[in-house]
Amino acid sequence: MGEGPRTAAVMDTIRRRIGSRALAPGDRLPSIRGLAASLGVSPSTVVEAYDRLAAEGLVRSRPGSGFYAAGPVPPPGLAEIGPRLDRAVDPFWVSRQSLDADAATPKPGCGWLPAEWMPNAALRRAARGLARADDAVLSYYGGTRGPLALRRLLARGFAGEGLDIGPDRILLTGSGTQAIDLICRFLLRPGDTVLIDDPGYFNFQALLRAHRAEIVGVPYTASGPDPDRFAEVLAAHRPRLYLTNSALHNPTGATLSPAVAHRLLNAAAAHDVTIVEDDIFAEFEPEPSPRLAALDGLARVIRVGSFSKTLSASVRCGYVAAREDWIEALVDLQVATSFGGVSPVAAALVLGALGDGGYRRHLDAVRRRLARARRDAAARLDPLGIRPWLMPRGGFYLWCRLPGGRDAASVARAALRDGVVLAPGDVFSVSRTAGGFMRFNVAQMDDPRVVPVLERALATAGD
Structure with a gap:
């Protein structure tokens, strides 16, 4: 076992003791040498584990006295688990939903390329x-x-x-x-x-x-x-x-x-x-x-x-x-x-x-890839009645009108409940006159969950 796994094992031991109340808040942790001997690791491994636990706020160091339990870490609140579903759809809405969402969440409403597209x-x-x-x-x-x-x-x-x-x-x-x-x-x-x-x-x-x-x-x-x-x-x-x-x-x-x-x-x-x-x-x-x-x-x-x-x-x-x-x-x-x-x-x-010799080639490849993605995204959206306002010369956005007078904010809220982040039109409009539009990031449309969720959200918003 390497030093990393040993340190993690020591940290887990202390976490379990604190979680089970074997170590109550304020209790002194075992001495470094004593815990090292009982677990069969080096004292330096215990020191590193204690320092990391202190950085997490789970234990506290008292110079000259040792380490003490600070109490269990409270469970994360709802806002820490994921984006707030009930937040008002305003200019902060898309940013917060996109930035706070889990990495695996489909985000056709976000404003960046997928990580695998980057150089x-x-x-x-x-x-x-x-x-x-x-x-x-x-x-x-x-x-x-x-x-x-x-x-x-x-x-x-x-x-x-x-x-x-x-x-x-x-x-x-x-x-x-x-x-x-x-x-x-x-x-x-x-x-x-x-x-x-x-x-x-x-x-x-x-x-x-x-x-x-x-x-x-x-x-x-x-x-x-x-x-x-x-x-x-x-x-x-x-x-x-x-x-x-x-x-x-x-x-x-x-x-x-x-x-x-x-x-x-x-x-x-x-x-x-x-x-x-x-x-x-x-x-x-x-x-x-x-x-x-x-x-x-x-x-x-x-x-x-x-x-x-x-x-x-x-x-x-x-x-x-x-x-x-x-x-x-x-x-x-x-x-x-x-x-x-x-x-x-x-x-x-x-x-x-x-200055890397491949950067220009990377940009050329991204432009070609985006041209295909714009065509593909428009083709996937068309059966849903979602049509681009215009077909851009480049870039990764399609500004689209929703069918049947659907309210984009309602569609976006419904999609978010299904785990997909969209960008409704009125967040872009200071006059709030773009409620029937949605901005789609074509580079983020490949996830197979996007179109079915969008279809259900359109149906929900139309009820």
Whole structure:
């Protein structure tokens, strides 16, 4: 028996004694040498077992006195076992259901690719390289802007699409969401108005609520936000920011047209509105679509993004590209709120994986795989009467209308009772006018449980 199993066996022995009340709360545990002798293990094994039990909160260490039972661990509450079924269907709903659900739960409503689709081999190679890194990378805070090598890599990618900036205009952050949070802290005051797409990414609403902003929606069309309504809303509400997805829009999968992009920039300039362009889905496009940041040259557009969708949602790293003076202010704000920026370990893993020769091939393979998955998912949904609003050029979302006026929130609740997480339309709509729509992640539709559960949920919602 190795040291690991021996340690586990000692821990189980103590757990059983505490669970059976042979050791009551406050009782002193057997001495290290005495327990080691009785169980036939080394004293160091008992020490490790006691330390791990202390970390779990099951025992307590009293220096100079020994270890004492802290009492049995209370059984987990319902909220710890799984997602709450009765939670209101709001912009937090899909996030909490998806993040808290068991790994085996089918999640066609979530916003990420399956683990087996990700470039895990490249990440493992990067992790092995990290094992040889300087001690400072593993132990110290990172620089305030993030590693120069990664910022240079991002700048070279931006140059390929016509956005020619230096690494000094890029700030690495702990995530894409943190990047947007920093911008909101920098530019917004409570009560300021922010314009978002309707429908649009639900977490934009959640984040703006945390900043106590007034949220106004602009209808989203197959070629971008309705430019006439966009101009009307700017004139009527004088928003401080417009927050949007570029490339493949979330949730609709639509692509911004050049004509609409130019009209948006002209209207924003006329009304002194700053645009925050979230570019997180860019790598899934077969060919690049117009980018507001590139057309504007980062004069009044801020670009944000991360590597969560294409590389890893576990290795958190985001970025902001903006005017140099704004980057300086955001650096100070990031120091104030998190004392530094991105983790040096995370940045090193991202840089190692992006520099891996297989990363481009991985993206090409994912785009092809997603094209098949979009067709397959649409074919599986069609017999249920669920039809895509449009067929996207790329990405992993289908924005679909439900049949017979079904309420998507009711369908999602019914599916959750059967163990499937869906994304109902109104969580994406600030005006709550998307109740008959559902967003499906086509990469998460392979589980054979999804379609039967969806069929039953549609029937239940129709009763």
